[in-house]
Amino acid sequence: MAGTSPIYRGNLHSIGQVGSLVRIPQGLVDLVATVNKVSITESVTDSEMTAAQIDDERGLRVELIGQIDRGTEQFQRGVGSYPGLNDPVHFTTSSDLKSIFPLSDGERFRAGCLSVDEDIPVTLNAEQLVVQHAAIVGSTGSGKTSAVSSLLQNFVKEGWNASNIIVIDPHGEYATALEDIASVLSVFADGDAQLRVPYWALPAEEILEIFVGGQPNKTFQNRFEELITEARGDFAKEAEWLDIDPTAVSSETPIPFDIRSIWHKIDAENRETRQVTDDPETACQTDPGDAGDLEPAQYEPYGPAGQPPNKGPKYNHYGNSPEHLRLGLLDPQLRFFQRPLGDPTGEDPLVEVTKGWLGGEKPISVLDFSGVPNQTADIAIGVVLDLLFELALRSDADGRGIGRPSPVLVVLEEAHRYLSDSADGLTRDAANRIAREGRKYGVGLLAVTQRPKELPATALAQCGTLISLRLTNSEDQGTIKAALPDTVTGIADVLPSLRTHEAIISGEAVELPVRAFLDKPNPWPEAEDPSLEPWRSNPEAPDVEDVLTSWRDIYQ
């Protein structure tokens, strides 16, 4: 064909776009193939080339993917015959494409439209997408956050309005896009909108990592674990709603305990002076302090040159760690870990907490961790993933739990941060367990990342559907090419030149691998790049007073 952009029935057709489709008539059927590569043969040198030769040597490499029955106009995957030599190749028209790409129905929902023909919708199979895991990858600014927002908006709009979708939102980007269809829980909100991840649901080691950070004094750590085990056991004995053998409780069992009382006890041991070193009755306490208010107990200073008061048996054994723990407990950024506290006579507090994470009556829940230090947010996210997976694992298929009776989809923004080898141990294990085993128990994963290279190969291999936006880094492109089926690796060559919100979608949820424009979200997420307009139009110097006031407010 002469030229590459013919106009047919009023529409412009781009011939030979990588990712576009062609039709090859074969008797009663039309074979359909994807264009994988466009080339000019290298067998002729420039000097020998004539215009005619160049025309002759132009080539498309295509991958046969299916056939359309001319009678019924139905498309089916796979081909029954192969083209012969010199068979003509046609571009596909809108009506060909309509019979290839299924419309939204009770099983599929709209994701966007074909790049080569915006009138043809691209739909995704909801069940395959959710249960078989999926990944959305793309360099920064390629449109990942907007893509997730529009997919979720379309999904709910098209009828899946009682779903359990949990969006882990480390940067607070999704609230504006999803607030009509989601419950938004955030770390600094008040009341029911506050995101809560109780510290007592964590093993002792992680609790210390959150509140003390770094490497706490070893003696302190051992004593902390010992006291936690004791406190969890005592709670188990008392609690009416818990049916657990108190002697089987360890420092890791997720049973409530009061961390402030434990701090107060250890801190007092670290400061205690006594008249007689081995007689606790002779402690020289001047002020008992208050555990609830994090006020330390005070003691008389020890006497000079062996004079009483003497140092208590554990005086200064724990170094600065008790003080670091106190400061951690006072830190407003970590307050969301301190709620709810357990009440042995009340109800299981984890029931309310997990109901909140699942969004209550809303189909989506956004867990906004913005404002929390990365390392701490990562641990909290690990706890959420771990508990959700454990609940799904233990839910009966015909019960009222989550997982097999009602699948959960976890949307994991910045997935490389939680799945990679460098992630916190608890978080890495929880995220990888969902990637590996989630589909068996009805926990789906939608991993969103700008660094696919940093995802473990096993996690990417578990993703049945891959939505690849523009990728500019060659290592990331290599990872995605390796993850794509052999039939579409040619298409992957266009990854660096995709336009914003244009993607290659392949895998279980699509009929065929396609190059598509994903829909615009409405409303948009908080993903707009800041504008430089104020640099031209606003001559006043910035005033940060209000910002400082509201920042300080969180320390009240």
Ligand SMILES: Nc1ncnc2c1ncn2[C@@H]1O[C@H](COP(=O)(O)OP(=O)(O)OP(=O)(O)O)[C@@H](O)[C@H]1O
């Ligand atoms: N469907 C779309 N139509 C038009 N513009 C879009 C679309 N999707 C995204 N954009 C624009 O592209 C820009 C980047 O989008 P977005 O923040 O979603 O990308 P991202 O990959 O999540 O970026 P980052 O990794 O930096 O968070 C935004 O300014 C947005 O307005």
